[in-house]
Amino acid sequence: MKTWRMGSGxxxxxxxxxxxxxxxxxxxxxxxxxxxxxxxxxxxxxGSRTVKKIPLLRGRTxxxxxxxxxxxxxxxxELAAKRLSADVLNMAxxxxxxxxxxxxxxxxxxxxxxxxxxxxxxHSEAGAAxxxxxxxxxxxxxxxxxxxxxxxxxxxxLDLFTIRxxxxxxxxxxxxxxxxxxxxxxxxxxxxxxxxxxCPQIRVLGPRTLVPPELVHxxxxxxxxxxxxxxxxDVLYALRMQKERMDVQPLPSLEEYHRRFGLTPERxxxxxxxAVILHPGPMNRGVELTSELADGPQALILDQVTHxxxxxxxxxxxxxxxxx
Amino acid sequence: MKTWRMGSGxxxxxxxxxxxxxxxxxxxxxxxxxxxxxxxxxxxxxGSRTVKKIPLLRGRTxxxxxxxxxxxxxxxxELAAKRLSADVLNMAxxxxxxxxxxxxxxxxxxxxxxxxxxxxxxHSEAGAAxxxxxxxxxxxxxxxxxxxxxxxxxxxxLDLFTIRxxxxxxxxxxxxxxxxxxxxxxxxxxxxxxxxxxCPQIRVLGPRTLVPPELVHxxxxxxxxxxxxxxxxDVLYALRMQKERMDVQPLPSLEEYHRRFGLTPERxxxxxxxAVILHPGPMNRGVELTSELADGPQALILDQVTHxxxxxxxxxxxxxxxxx
Amino acid sequence: MKTWRMGSGxxxxxxxxxxxxxxxxxxxxxxxxxxxxxxxxxxxxxGSRTVKKIPLLRGRTxxxxxxxxxxxxxxxxELAAKRLSADVLNMAxxxxxxxxxxxxxxxxxxxxxxxxxxxxxxHSEAGAAxxxxxxxxxxxxxxxxxxxxxxxxxxxxLDLFTIRxxxxxxxxxxxxxxxxxxxxxxxxxxxxxxxxxxCPQIRVLGPRTLVPPELVHxxxxxxxxxxxxxxxxDVLYALRMQKERMDVQPLPSLEEYHRRFGLTPERxxxxxxxAVILHPGPMNRGVELTSELADGPQALILDQVTHxxxxxxxxxxxxxxxxx
Numbered sequence: 013m014k015t016w017r018m019g020s021g022x023x024x025x026x027x028x029x030x031x032x033x034x035x036x037x038x039x040x041x042x043x044x045x046x047x048x049x050x051x052x053x054x055x056x057x058x059g060s061r062t063v064k065k066i067p068l069l070r071g072r073t074x075x076x077x078x079x080x081x082x083x084x085x086x087x088x089x090e091l092a093a094k095r096l097s098a099d100v101l102n103m104a105x106x107x108x109x110x111x112x113x114x115x116x117x118x119x120x121x122x123x124x125x126x127x128x129x130x131x132x133x134x135h136s137e138a139g140a141a142x143x144x145x146x147x148x149x150x151x152x153x154x155x156x157x158x159x160x161x162x163x164x165x166x167x168x169x170l171d172l173f174t175i176r177x178x179x180x181x182x183x184x185x186x187x188x189x190x191x192x193x194x195x196x197x198x199x200x201x202x203x204x205x206x207x208x209x210x211c212p213q214i215r216v217l218g219p220r221t222l223v224p225p226e227l228v229h230x231x232x233x234x235x236x237x238x239x240x241x242x243x244x245x246d247v248l249y250a251l252r253m254q255k256e257r258m259d260v261q262p263l264p265s266l267e268e269y270h271r272r273f274g275l276t277p278e279r280x281x282x283x284x285x286x287a288v289i290l291h292p293g294p295m296n297r298g299v300e301l302t303s304e305l306a307d308g309p310q311a312l313i314l315d316q317v318t319h320x321x322x323x324x325x326x327x328x329x330x331x332x333x334x335x336x
Numbered sequence: 337m338k339t340w341r342m343g344s345g346x347x348x349x350x351x352x353x354x355x356x357x358x359x360x361x362x363x364x365x366x367x368x369x370x371x372x373x374x375x376x377x378x379x380x381x382x383g384s385r386t387v388k389k390i391p392l393l394r395g396r397t398x399x400x401x402x403x404x405x406x407x408x409x410x411x412x413x414e415l416a417a418k419r420l421s422a423d424v425l426n427m428a429x430x431x432x433x434x435x436x437x438x439x440x441x442x443x444x445x446x447x448x449x450x451x452x453x454x455x456x457x458x459h460s461e462a463g464a465a466x467x468x469x470x471x472x473x474x475x476x477x478x479x480x481x482x483x484x485x486x487x488x489x490x491x492x493x494l495d496l497f498t499i500r501x502x503x504x505x506x507x508x509x510x511x512x513x514x515x516x517x518x519x520x521x522x523x524x525x526x527x528x529x530x531x532x533x534x535c536p537q538i539r540v541l542g543p544r545t546l547v548p549p550e551l552v553h554x555x556x557x558x559x560x561x562x563x564x565x566x567x568x569x570d571v572l573y574a575l576r577m578q579k580e581r582m583d584v585q586p587l588p589s590l591e592e593y594h595r596r597f598g599l600t601p602e603r604x605x606x607x608x609x610x611a612v613i614l615h616p617g618p619m620n621r622g623v624e625l626t627s628e629l630a631d632g633p634q635a636l637i638l639d640q641v642t643h644x645x646x647x648x649x650x651x652x653x654x655x656x657x658x659x660x
Numbered sequence: 661m662k663t664w665r666m667g668s669g670x671x672x673x674x675x676x677x678x679x680x681x682x683x684x685x686x687x688x689x690x691x692x693x694x695x696x697x698x699x700x701x702x703x704x705x706x707g708s709r710t711v712k713k714i715p716l717l718r719g720r721t722x723x724x725x726x727x728x729x730x731x732x733x734x735x736x737x738e739l740a741a742k743r744l745s746a747d748v749l750n751m752a753x754x755x756x757x758x759x760x761x762x763x764x765x766x767x768x769x770x771x772x773x774x775x776x777x778x779x780x781x782x783h784s785e786a787g788a789a790x791x792x793x794x795x796x797x798x799x800x801x802x803x804x805x806x807x808x809x810x811x812x813x814x815x816x817x818l819d820l821f822t823i824r825x826x827x828x829x830x831x832x833x834x835x836x837x838x839x840x841x842x843x844x845x846x847x848x849x850x851x852x853x854x855x856x857x858x859c860p861q862i863r864v865l866g867p868r869t870l871v872p873p874e875l876v877h878x879x880x881x882x883x884x885x886x887x888x889x890x891x892x893x894d895v896l897y898a899l900r901m902q903k904e905r906m907d908v909q910p911l912p913s914l915e916e917y918h919r920r921f922g923l924t925p926e927r928x929x930x931x932x933x934x935a936v937i938l939h940p941g942p943m944n945r946g947v948e949l950t951s952e953l954a955d956g957p958q959a960l961i962l963d964q965v966t967h968x969x970x971x972x973x974x975x976x977x978x979x980x981x982x983x984x
Contacts, residue, residue: 059451063395065423071711073739084446087425091397091450094423099713099742101735118942122732125965126739127707294442317449383775387719389747408770411749415721415774418747618766641773 023145033145034327035156036163037204045208049173051326052319058095059321069098069332073128076102077119078157079135084294085157088317089132092324098332101128116140117147124152129332131155138162138197153331155324161195166327167292168201170320172209174312175247177319179288183210186244186284189232190273191251191300192222198292199251203230217241218273219264238273242282249290250275250300266299275301280310288312347469357469358651359480360487361528369532373497375650376643382419383645393422393656397452400426401444402481403459408617409481412641413456416648422656425452440464441471448476453656455479462486462521477655479648485519490651491616492525494644496533498636499571501643503612507534510568510608513556514597515575515624516546522616523575527554541565542597543588562597566606573614574599574624590623599625604634612636671793681793682975683804684811685852693856697821699974700967706743707969717746717980721776724750725768726805727783732941733805736965737780740972746980749776764788765795772800778980779803786810786845801979803972809843814975815940816849818968820857822960823895825967827936831858834932836889837880838921839899839948840870846940847899851878865889866921867912886921890930897938898923898948914947923949928958936960 024033031044058064074093076086086102093100105119120131130153133141138160145154158164175182187206193199193216206214216223217235227234235241242248253269264272275289289301289311297303305311348357355368382388398417400410410426417424429443444455454477457465462484469478482488499506511530517523517540530538540547541559551558559565566572577593588596599613613625613635621627629635672681679692706712722741724734729752741748753767768779778801781789786808793802806812823830835854841847841864854862864871865883875882883889890896901917912920923937937949937959945951953959 061395064397064451065395071709071713073712073742083427083429087427087447088450090425091423091452094397099739101738103731103735105731118945121962122941122965123735125962126736126969127712127966128739293446314445314449317446318451321450385719388721388775389719407751407753411751411771412774414749415747415776418721617770621766638769638773641770642775645774 023142026150032150032331033141033148033154033156034165034331035141035145035154037165037168037201037208038163040205040208042208042210045169045172045205048169048323048326048330049176051329052169052173052323053177055095055322055325055329056319058325059318064095065097066095067097068329069093069096069129072098072130072332073126074098074100074328074332075123075128075131076100076104077123077131077133078102078104079116079133079140080158082134082158085134088320089155089157089324089328092321092328095321096325096328096332098129098328116144120144120147124148128152130328132157134158136160155327155331158197161197161200163201164197165201165205166320166324167198168205169327170316170323171202171249171290171292172205173319173323174290174316176209178312178315179247182206183212185211185246186213186215187211187247187249188215188217188235188241188245188283189249189251190217190275191253193218193227193232193251194222194224195254196251200230202249203232207231215241215245219269238279239282242279245283246287247290248275248280248283248287250295252292252294253296253299255296266296270299274299275305277302277305280305290316293317347466350474356474356655357465357472357478357480358489358655359465359469359478361489361492361525361532362487364529364532366532366534369493369496369529372493372647372650372654373500375653376493376497376647377501379419379646379649379653380643382649383642389419389421391421392653393417393420393453396422396454396656397450398422398424398652398656399447399452399455400424400428401447401455401457402426402428403440403457403464404482406458406482409458412644413479413481413648413652416645416652419645420649420652420656422453422652440468444468444471448472452476454652456481458482460484479651479655482521485521485524487525488521489525489529490644490648491522492529493651494640494647495526495573495614495616496529497643497647498614498640500533502636502639503571506530507536509535509570510537510539511535511571511573512539512541512559512565512569512607513573513575514541514599515577517542517551517556517575518546518548519578520575524554526573527556531555539565539569543593562603563606566603569607570611571614572599572604572607572611574619576616576618577620577623579620590620594623598623599629601626601629604629614640617641671790674798680798680979681789681796681802681804682813682979683789683793683802685813685816685849685856686811688853688856690856690858693817693820693853696817696971696974696978697824699977700817700821700971701825703970703973703977704967706973707966713743713745715745716977717741717744717777720746720778720980721774722746722748722976722980723771723776723779724748725771725779725781726750726752727764727781727788728806730782730806733782736968737803737805737972737976740969740976743969744973744976744980746777746976764792768792768795772796776800778976780805782806784808803975803979806845809845809848811849812845813849813853814968814972815846816853817975818964818971819850819897819938819940820853821967821971822938822964824857826960826963827895830854831860833859833894834861834863834892835859835895835897836863836865836883836893836931837897837899838865838923839901841866841875841880841899842870842872843902844899848878850897851880855879863889863893867917886927887930890927893931894935895938896923896928896931896935898943900940900942901944901947903944914944918947922947923953925950925953928953938964941965 024035026032090100132155134157140159141156189199215233223234291313348359350356414424456479458481464483465480513523539557547558615637672683674680738748780803782805788807789804837847863881939961
């Protein structure tokens, strides 16, 4: 398993300890996370107004710098920025043109020379956002929108928001994460966030190749048996199974995965009463969960999307507002 | 020939009978079409002002959801939305990524969870816009920007606008549609619109494989002989020949098509004095019409484009304005 | 060597001699260039404000019409337009779809019918922008953002701005251009601009295949020996080496090029004290110059980018403002 040593110091804080980038939830204080969630809550009703726009970041330029294709995540950040009245520059950089000899940092230096205010970076390599943050210092801010198998902090924050907003206090809930925990940046960030907010028990469940016993070092309880794992769980978090990965590793087929770990009405009954289902999307219906559950009242998957927009507005407002 | 059964009820109206989507011209009342054309007329001079923008839809979010590539149609809708001060999210979804397992409705549900106001949908499958409208109900509106061989209502509306604005009352004009009527969503929608506005005679002309006698069920007069078809015609509507189709079906070559049905100065002389030429674009010069005619005074092809922008503003204002 | 005969008359001026397009620096008067540079200077500090936006072109529509892929140049123009509050329509037209039968002029006529105000055109064919300007007349303006091996006037203007702003009066400086001068639109435009502003000596240096003696007809001093070329030079302008070209022509390898002509700390010492380095980007580190120099105090490469944004705002304001 790869490790993500990011060098010494805390690259997401300035010399005064103020958060000036959002790279990972690791090292955030609970009050910092709660402040972001509270700000997101204040943006939540904006989306139901006719005029879904506030002038908070008018005249700022935000770059969506995506080295990995992700229409969904890009769209959420683009809408979040536009609703704050910022100008957005979309840069989708195909891996092919990366080979043209211009490095990430040269690209960023150019954009910086155009006086952009901040970057939303998605990159296939773990550590890319940290590298960028160290390079930028306080010249501009960066939000990590997913870097390799390392971190995806805004996804985890919206998940925390959803649990807190629709389920209850995180320090009173048992959470089970199902699937490929080993390779998932979503799982990694979520586990960190749950820990910081005092979640009393974080469980993981999946095939041994994807949830090996060594994961205990993340502070989780590792299960390979579904019945034991589900008992008393309040929040079921199903990770997306990467079909691509299936082909190259000795894993169960998607059918086999669904049979052993997929969420079904029967399996849900083993969890605590009122247990809810979260998924980072896009889901594979019939693999991570049945279509019936996906469209049922226990699934908070679309609430997550709504919260994701408000949460990203909060993150942008927090980082960009600082320079105003 | 495929049929487009869209289920029972009228999916483009709400329970009170109000138009809340624009999927097809089928079933529209003449006054509804005329109201849209009148609204478009009121937007027409905006384009010649220095500041081509009104704040009607400020703070609304409109998604250009294009499953078929069409830079032209996407651009027109994007400009129409921006001139109404809406925010536009462009989503070009390649057919390749459709296979990643996320369905149209899952994609839309996600965008809906981001509280977007409406969708402009282009899709290669007939019925896609109807499916979406039934799914959305009154949560958001959808404009059909072309679904398979089914319908393309905004194209037909701009054609009606052009005839009414530059030629005269539709109930006094004879219209001839030339080309692949059988497979054309443009032709289908135009025929419906002309009928609703009382066009006294709608003729179609083309090779027997593309205008079979059964087309009379659409309420048109079917011609395979060009001289008879052209006599007394006020409006010549040349459909775009799809070169791609040529390769797979037993059709005449493009040269042969031009020789038999292409608009030429000689052929135009057979029509009524002052007859005009329309084309939905992009045209194949030397196929559907000669380059000389395309650039001549009888061609209203660029007027159609100008009118298309005003018309699309009218449609967006009508649908989006309703929720304000 | 190709020639770029653009026909008679001056297509970038109207009948009154006013500049209504920007196609090339050829034929511009020194006062016209200086006015553009002065306007750019007035925009320079806008980028360091929190609200980087002025309403000068509010309600105007500008089309980024790119037939050649160039994320960097497209982004600069997009940001320049947005900071002037214009609406921007990005049209990236892949060479593949060019074959669909719609010509550049048909595409432009369509956009013109949508009442757009101006075009930023990048095209692989020399003369494309001239063709477009002749077609448009005063209906809309066009900025040439690079046409084949012909011209790239905004790049040259930002280079002139950088020299004037950070080095000193152009009529007192010796400039050396290094690399593939023969095929470079950047070099061609820069040489014209330097001549117009009275640069006392313009030198070029590179392999004989790329800087043949015939280049003297451009009014430059041709060198193949680096020591003689560098002596007394104030401004070192390194052109980007096109790796693609390397494969098809009998040129030295990139390593060989760097060994003979690449800028190194040793070579720089041969130039005048305080000599600076410019490069149009994106640079190939270790080819045109060492990484050490690229990041050192003599390199003005990122200043060029900052100036490029202000300069493009000045060009857009000049051309678009005229119709207001």
